[in-house]
Amino acid sequence: MQQKKEIINKLRSSNLRPTKQRILIARKLFDREETFHFTAESLNKAVNEKRHTKISLATIYNTVEAFKKAGHIREILTNNSKSYYDTNIKSHHHFYDPDSKKLTDIDYQEVILKKIPNPPKGKKIKDLEVVISLQKK
Amino acid sequence: MQQKKEIINKLRSSNLRPTKQRILIARKLFDREETFHFTAESLNKAVNEKRHTKISLATIYNTVEAFKKAGHIREILTNNSKSYYDTNIKSHHHFYDPDSKKLTDIDYQEVILKKIPNPPKGKKIKDLEVVISLQKK
DNA sequence: TTCACAGTTTAGAATAATTATAAACTGGAA
């Protein structure tokens, strides 16, 4: 969870001017207890539902891209037609429920790997992501 | 690797008429040694590069969808804007190289998991996919 | 063998998600 001041610092520290729009979007993303998994569309709804003066969809896209570049959010692997983002930037894993299309975090230490292959020559491992797809029992 | 006759049987067995177009696409997909990772666009190129009478892009899309439904190919997790498919329908894992945007198969037994979390209530695990992202050493 | 017709292919239109454009606006340094 992050308060307004921290959010402004976070923006400044990544060379993003703390505009009204960015602060609002950042609070929606980061001023919460739980990880938020979202698309541009769902974020747009979440940000604009109770507002008279709306933040434009272009700004939603611009801001998501800026936050991603700054490393404040990360993009998630899916096979959905929309891009999914995650406010949890730590290495971690996911359950994916195709029925609800919802992702749930799995803490990094909840998955223990005993063996993984060596990366190809000239490459090293940047990240390892496990996605566990679910179905009705 | 699969020959023409086997491919026709494969089509028939999934209630897909073995049309000229489907046989051609299926041979391009399945009559090969190695796994093929592809998008609608790359398959379209691969199928049509040396042809005078071209298979339409709509048929490429239709056929990919039909083969996916029939379980002859599977869709892969990515954070790319295009859908990626895989001719390897066995459970397996991937290296992903963001520089080349290329996926490489990792055999199922090359990754050994020591511990994974229990699925949420009422759900069971359908599949578990590991994606190892690479970067330059 | 021919016929009939459901299944299939196709060009092009439509839609959905995202990105680009360029004019108006604004945070903040001076």
Next chain:
DNA sequence: TTCCAGTTTATAATTATTCTAAACTGTGAA
């Protein structure tokens, strides 16, 4: 307070995919 680079916005453009409906074809029955 002014100035201007950075930002927002409406809207156009682009990209990937799906839809539509007319033409075509594989196949089972006659």
